Amino acid sequence: MNNPNNPAHKPLITPKFAWRVAYVVAALLAITLIIHLAGKYFSSSIIKAGHTDDTQQYSVVMGQNTLNISANSIRFSSQRRNGVADGIKLYLSWPEMAGYTDKTKHKFNDIGANSSLIFIDIGFSNNQVDMSSRFEPIYRNFIEGAPNPGPDGLVYYKMSAQSSYSGEILYTQSITRERPFVIKCLQNKPGLSETSAGCQRDINFGQGLRLTYRFSEAKIAQWRSIEQQVLLFAQKILK
Numbered sequence: 001m002n003n004p005n006n007p008a009h010k011p012l013i014t015p016k017f018a019w020r021v022a023y024v025v026a027a028l029l030a031i032t033l034i035i036h037l038a039g040k041y042f043s044s045s046i047i048k049a050g051h052t053d054d055t056q057q058y059s060v061v062m063g064q065n066t067l068n069i070s071a072n073s074i075r076f077s078s079q080r081r082n083g084v085a086d087g088i089k090l091y092l093s094w095p096e097m098a099g100y101t102d103k104t105k106h107k108f109n110d111i112g113a114n115s116s117l118i119f120i121d122i123g124f125s126n127n128q129v130d131m132s133s134r135f136e137p138i139y140r141n142f143i144e145g146a147p148n149p150g151p152d153g154l155v156y157y158k159m160s161a162q163s164s165y166s167g168e169i170l171y172t173q174s175i176t177r178e179r180p181f182v183i184k185c186l187q188n189k190p191g192l193s194e195t196s197a198g199c200q201r202d203i204n205f206g207q208g209l210r211l212t213y214r215f216s217e218a219k220i221a222q223w224r225s226i227e228q229q230v231l232l233f234a235q236k237i238l239k
Helices: 015-048 217-237
Strands: 057-062 065-070 087-093 117-124 143-149 154-159 168-173 182-186 199-205 209-215
Touching: 057 087, 057 117, 065 087, 065 217, 117 217, 182 217, 199 217, 209 217
Parallel strands: none
Antiparallel strands: 057 065, 087 117, 117 209, 143 154, 154 168, 168 182, 182 199, 199 209
């Protein structure tokens, strides 16, 4: 007579054990799926490194000015919102003058000397004397030596090592004007890598605002087009 308590007559795999195995396998599959999806999400986030290709428009209020700016043109995620702001930092690819996209992501990840990015900072202005207006009353007092020939109608000067402009050079139009184009660039030093945004210029913008834009000195020969496109962009975002 078979004894049900005899180990020899017990089945090797019971239904209860089979269900436990099924639960474990299902849990492992779920964990694997979660890890896979999380890996795709986080790897995409790492690749974007804070960039976004979202083109949602934000209304940013600064004083009496309202700026309409797409999310992918705003550098920092904390500033991608509607409402009042004291300042905002933007970046655009050149020559597209557009924010981050999958097509231009290589430009946004390039921080070398030949970078094709234009960085734009917009904030409140303490006065109406912009860079062009500062040439004669201020910058000329700190120029050293004669002008050197530059590209496309520019000349450049070295700035006095004893001044606060030490280590900078100043580009300006060779033709004397009341308000010449003026831009400061960091002077390249042996052994140091060039910066992706070593040239800086500021202009008055809107009502009581100052727009400062920066780009690589490797693009200085394109100064006319860059200035024109920055001004057009400024007009476009000002509501």
